[in-house]
Amino acid sequence: MIEELISRVSVGDDDAIEELSIIADTDPGRLTPHLGSLLDRDVLWPGKLYRAADTDVVRRVVERIDGGRTPDRLNQLLVILAHSGHPMAESAMRRWSTQPPAGADKLYVGALSYAREGGWTVGPDGRRRDLCGSAAYRWVMRETPRRPDGPTCPWCGSPLWTAADLDTTDPAVDAALEHTGWSGRLVIETCHFCACYTTLYSQVTPAGDTVWWTGNTRPSYLGSAEAEDPPALAQVTGEARQSPYQASAWDRGGSTLGGRPDWIQDAGHADCPGCGQPMDYVGLIGGADLDDYGEGAYYLHLHQPCGFAAVNYQQS
Numbered sequence: 001m002i003e004e005l006i007s008r009v010s011v012g013d014d015d016a017i018e019e020l021s022i023i024a025d026t027d028p029g030r031l032t033p034h035l036g037s038l039l040d041r042d043v044l045w046p047g048k049l050y051r052a053a054d055t056d057v058v059r060r061v062v063e064r065i066d067g068g069r070t071p072d073r074l075n076q077l078l079v080i081l082a083h084s085g086h087p088m089a090e091s092a093m094r095r096w097s098t099q100p101p102a103g104a105d106k107l108y109v110g111a112l113s114y115a116r117e118g119g120w121t122v123g124p125d126g127r128r129r130d131l132c133g134s135a136a137y138r139w140v141m142r143e144t145p146r147r148p149d150g151p152t153c154p155w156c157g158s159p160l161w162t163a164a165d166l167d168t169t170d171p172a173v174d175a176a177l178e179h180t181g182w183s184g185r186l187v188i189e190t191c192h193f194c195a196c197y198t199t200l201y202s203q204v205t206p207a208g209d210t211v212w213w214t215g216n217t218r219p220s221y222l223g224s225a226e227a228e229d230p231p232a233l234a235q236v237t238g239e240a241r242q243s244p245y246q247a248s249a250w251d252r253g254g255s256t257l258g259g260r261p262d263w264i265q266d267a268g269h270a271d272c273p274g275c276g277q278p279m280d281y282v283g284l285i286g287g288a289d290l291d292d293y294g295e296g297a298y299y300l301h302l303h304q305p306c307g308f309a310a311v312n313y314q315q316s
Ligand SMILES: [Zn+2]
Pocket: 153, 154, 155, 156, 157, 158, 191, 192, 193, 194, 195
């Protein structure tokens, strides 16, 4: 069945790409024996198809980049390596960060920065750090009454939105946040309106305190908006997802605590204002789960050592 999908993909069948993508999200290991064949047919996109690539396939991609014969495909090849997260991919990407391969002059970022597409980074200490966890849970929306006298957005006056209220005493929350090192309650408040225009940061404590970060910079293109009520919804942590890759920024029911983000655009891991490093990923709230006409998705981030949380937003 997978081989049949692959032959359909190579003649430009988009439905077959979609079916392979679903397998890559639910059970990526099923694609592993077929990725050599996908590479033979030059199907390089979406890179997530290669997230369970084995050593043989990773070596072929590295050799292709080193061979320099297809510099115009460098971007797609690096995304594949980033998704694989394979140690051989990591070591090649480290090497290319100082010895750029053919085609690198056309990239917007260095080879190692591509790691973020696969949810990892290399820190200032030279060590690899995974930005995402492996446990993921459905986030189910429940109607909730809003506090009448809660804090408001200093920019647009809208009541702040509680984008998350979590506690690691819940074993599911603890598993989903394990990679962040967080222990305790985590409340993330943001402006549901202004977060659509820029990354909004807040300072958080394990006691559940959350304060708008005074260093947030209002974008000049954000005009004088009318105050708007945030969604009167709160997430309840639901059943465990079969794989960490099943968050959906598009579909109803796609909101997910933990696991990996479903980026609509390029990877948007927020940088921590405290230390400048990319923050750890916490979860995704899909616009489709907030509103019948909702679109786009909110992405939640945390950097425990600095006590910063962040919310950003992407749409097509
Ligand atoms: Zn606002």
